Amino acid sequence: MTISLIGLPGSGKTTVGRLLSRRLRLPFLDSDTVIEQQLGCSIREFFEREGEARFRDIEADVIDTLTQVPEGVLSTGGGAVLRPANRVNLHSRTKVVYLNSSPDDLFRRLRHDKNRPLLQVADPLGRLRDLYSQRHPLYKETAHFQVDTGRPSVASLVNMILMQLELDGSVGTV
Numbered sequence: 001m002t003i004s005l006i007g008l009p010g011s012g013k014t015t016v017g018r019l020l021s022r023r024l025r026l027p028f029l030d031s032d033t034v035i036e037q038q039l040g041c042s043i044r045e046f047f048e049r050e051g052e053a054r055f056r057d058i059e060a061d062v063i064d065t066l067t068q069v070p071e072g073v074l075s076t077g078g079g080a081v082l083r084p085a086n087r088v089n090l091h092s093r094t095k096v097v098y099l100n101s102s103p104d105d106l107f108r109r110l111r112h113d114k115n116r117p118l119l120q121v122a123d124p125l126g127r128l129r130d131l132y133s134q135r136h137p138l139y140k141e142t143a144h145f146q147v148d149t150g151r152p153s154v155a156s157l158v159n160m161i162l163m164q165l166e167l168d169g170s171v172g173t174v
Contacts, residue, residue, distance in 0.1 A: 001070075001071060001094075001170060002029075002067065002069055002070070002071060002072045002074055002093065002094040002095070003020065003024075003026075003072075003073050003074070003094060003095045003097060003161075003165070003170075004067070004073075004074040004075075004076060004090050004095070004096045005017050005020075005074065005076065005096075005097050005099055006080065006081055006090065006096060006099070006139050006142060006143065007078065007098055007099035007100060007139060008078050008103075008106055008128070008131055008132060008135065009077075009078035009106075009110075009131075010078075010106045010109055010110045010116065011078075011099040011101040011106065012099050012101070012154065013075040013076065013078075014030055014075045015154055016154055016161070017073045017075035018073075019154055019155065019158045020161060021072070021073035023158060023162065024171060026071050026072050026073050027069075027071065027072040027073070028072065029072045029074045030075045031059065031062050031063055031066055031074065031076045031077055032075075032076075032077045034062050034066065035055075035062050035077075038058065038062070043077075046058075056079070056083055059077060059083070059086070060083050063076065063080055063083075063085075063089055063090065064085070067090055067093040067094050068093060074094065076090070078131070078135070079135070081138040081139055081141075081142050082135070082138065087138065087141060087142045090142050091141075091143075091144070095144050095165065095168070095170050096142050096143045096144050097143060097144070097145045097146070097147060097164070098139045098140065098142070098145070098146040098147070099149050100136075100139070100146050100148045100149060101148075101149040102132070102150075103125060103128035103129040103131075103132045104125070105149065105150060105151070107124060107128055110124075111124065144168070145161070145164045145165075145168075147160050147161055
């Protein structure tokens with residue numbers, strides 16, 4: 001079984017995914033890392049040079065491949081749900097957990113992060129609110145489960161995910 005994590009940038013997909021993969025003894029997969037390895041440059045550089053449409057094409061190919069891995073925990077990029085094919089592949093091939101973070105929580109968590117191009121705008125909180133309003137319905141459509149990240153620790157979030165997966169019968173007692 002592969003478990004996929006979706007949510008806005010900064011919602012904890014990579015951090016939670018790493019701990020979840022350790023707890024389940026499954027490989028950890030990160031679609032952004034795979035994309036950067038294929039591109040030979042950062043996503044940010046490629047995005048600026050080639051544009052979003054070309055990036056989303058590559059991302060869709062990577063998501064298609066990674067959702068066919070028989071076992072793992074997959075962390076996706078925040079915009080992976082923008083393509084309908086990605087939403088279908090994620091939902092039909094994996095158990096999808098939406099890490100739901102409010103724009104205000106994300107802003108508090110990321111306001112000093114200079115490595116996120118998303119926040120290098122005049123109004124980063126406004127940008128996060130716009131992304132949330134655009135993507136929240138797509139995340140909900142794609143997900144089997146939703147976990148509100150709020151202020152719990154990473155370990156608590158992983159425990160909440162494991163409880164939902166156990167109740168669903170997707171994993172045994174961990």
